[in-house]
Structures are given as C-alpha cells and as structure tokens.
Amino acid sequence: MPDSPDPEANDAAQRDFAAQRESMVTNQIEMRGVRDPRVLDAMRAVPRHHFVPAFQAASAYHDAPLPIGQGQTISQPYIVALMTEMLELEGDERVLEVGTGSGYQAAILARLAAEVISVERFAALAQEARERLADLGVDNVQVVVGDGSLGWPEAAPYDAIVVTAASPEVPPPLEEQLAEGGRLVVPIGQRWTQSLVRVRRKGGRLKRETTISVAFVPLIGAHGWQQRGETRL
Ligand code: SAM
Numbered sequence: 001m002p003d004s005p006d007p008e009a010n011d012a013a014q015r016d017f018a019a020q021r022e023s024m025v026t027n028q029i030e031m032r033g034v035r036d037p038r039v040l041d042a043m044r045a046v047p048r049h050h051f052v053p054a055f056q057a058a059s060a061y062h063d064a065p066l067p068i069g070q071g072q073t074i075s076q077p078y079i080v081a082l083m084t085e086m087l088e089l090e091g092d093e094r095v096l097e098v099g100t101g102s103g104y105q106a107a108i109l110a111r112l113a114a115e116v117i118s119v120e121r122f123a124a125l126a127q128e129a130r131e132r133l134a135d136l137g138v139d140n141v142q143v144v145v146g147d148g149s150l151g152w153p154e155a156a157p158y159d160a161i162v163v164t165a166a167s168p169e170v171p172p173p174l175e176e177q178l179a180e181g182g183r184l185v186v187p188i189g190q191r192w193t194q195s196l197v198r199v200r201r202k203g204g205r206l207k208r209e210t211t212i213s214v215a216f217v218p219l220i221g222a223h224g225w226q227q228r229g230e231t232r233l
Contacts, residue, residue, distance in 0.1 A: 103129030
C-alpha cells in the first residue's frame with residue numbers, strides 16, 4: 001500500500017494496522033489453538049496489508065481470504081498460521097512453498113527458516129510478490145515460476161514443504177523432495193473442499209496425518225488438477 005505523503009497520518013495508519021494485527025493474532029489465531037510463539041510473533045510482525053491490493057488494505061486483517069488477482073487468493077490468516085505451525089520450523093531449515101500468490105506466507109516463512117524457495121505458476125503474481133518482499137527487505141526468499149506440483153528439484157531436499165493450493169493427491173515429487181525428518185503440509189481432497197494433511201518422512205518412511213477441513217483454490221499442474229474441467233491428469 002502506498003505511504004501517505006503526510007508522515008503523521010502515515011504513523012497513525014501504521015499504528016492502526018499494528019493494532020489490527022495484534023487483534024488478528026489474539027482473536028483469530030491463538031483463540032483457535034495455534035500456540036507456537038515464533039509463529040505468533042511472525043504473524044504479529046508481517047504487515048499483511050502490504051500483500052493485498054491497495055483497495056483491500058482495510059480488509060487485510062479480516063478473518064477471511066481475499067482476492068489478489070488472476071482468480072487467486074491470499075489465504076485466511078488463521079490458515080497461514082496453522083499451516084506454518086504444522087511445519088515445526090526451528091530456524092535453520094530450507095523450505096519449499098508451492099503457490100507464492102501474494103508472497104505473504106513466504107514472508108512469514110522467511111522469519112522462521114533459513115531459506116525459502118517459493119514456486120508460483122503465474123509470472124505476474126510471482127513478480128508482484130518479489131517486489132513486495134524486496135520492499136520489506138526480505139532477502140532469504142527466492143520466488144520462481146513453474147509447476148510447483150513437480151516441486152523444485154534444483155534445491156531439494158527440503159526440511160519443510162507447504163502447498164497453498166488444493167491437490168487431489170499428495171504430489172509424489174513433493175514426497176520425494178522431502179528430507180529425512182521433513183514435514184510436508186498440503187490440502188488434499190475434492191476441488192472445492194479438502195482436508196489439511198501432514199506427511200512426515202521418518203526413518204525413510206512416510207507417515208500421514210489428516211487434520212481439519214479447508215477450502216483452497218486448486219493446484220493446477222501435472223500432479224494437481226487440469227487447467228479446465230475436474231478431471232485429474
Ligand atoms: N501462499 C499464498 C499467499 O500467501 O498469498 C496464497 C496462495 S493462493 C491460495 C494459491 C496459489 O497457488 C495461487 O497463487 C496459484 O496461482 C498457485 N498455484 C496453483 N497451482 C500451482 C502450481 N502448480 N505451481 C505453482 N503455483 C500454483
């Protein structure tokens with residue numbers, strides 16, 4: 001969002017956004033059970049209004065996803081926090097995000113891990129996300145353009161992988177690119193409703209846990225959904 005030319009008005013707006021973030025963390029995220037203090041701090045710190053179209057800034061801290069262009073969305077704050085918590089980041093990880101969108105989740109991950117590779121299929125969204133991240137001085141996120149259902153083998157293996165679009169199955173390349181001890185969080189199910197699944201690689205085996213119901217935009221790609229229609233590739 002552009003700064004106001006009036007520094008006092010700008011300071012007041014920033015204080016108002018900070019208060020909205022605090023309320024978002026308390027009432028939307030902690031209240032629903034997210035407890036990891038590092039995740040909560042990151043959600044308090046990252047200016048979500050910077051990642052939505054300017055006309056949506058007043059709604060940036062609402063308990064809802066918002067449109068970001070190209071028919072895509074920035075996910076609901078609680079879901080961003082929950083998926084991030086499920087990755088169990090400690091600070092030294094290399095993380096793959098599939099579905100950069102606005103770049104907001106990547107900015108959260110950047111505060112909690114050493115390095116983030118984020119793949120987006122729309123070049124225009126990828127470029128906007130790069131610019132937003134650069135504006136905030138985030139320098140440990142690499143945004144790349146491609147079909148993230150294939151992962152990003154160049155930088156594999158990953159300690160954590162998060163997919164922010166819904167897939168009919170866990171994309172096999174993502175499981176293959178998961179490091180020993182790694183966690184993969186992905187919405188799996190039907191086109192309009194899914195369950196959040198966590199896959200853990202332990203002792204060379206993959207263990208799956210299914211958690212809450214969610215509704216994500218589709219993962220479009222070789223291991224997601226076709227561009228048109230409901231048929232799996
Ligand atoms: N994480 C994003 C954020 O913080 O704004 C929200 C992501 S939005 C819910 C899902 C994104 O996944 C969209 O930007 C969409 O274009 C992208 N996407 C869908 N299929 C993809 C694929 N195969 N590879 C990479 N990105 C994909």
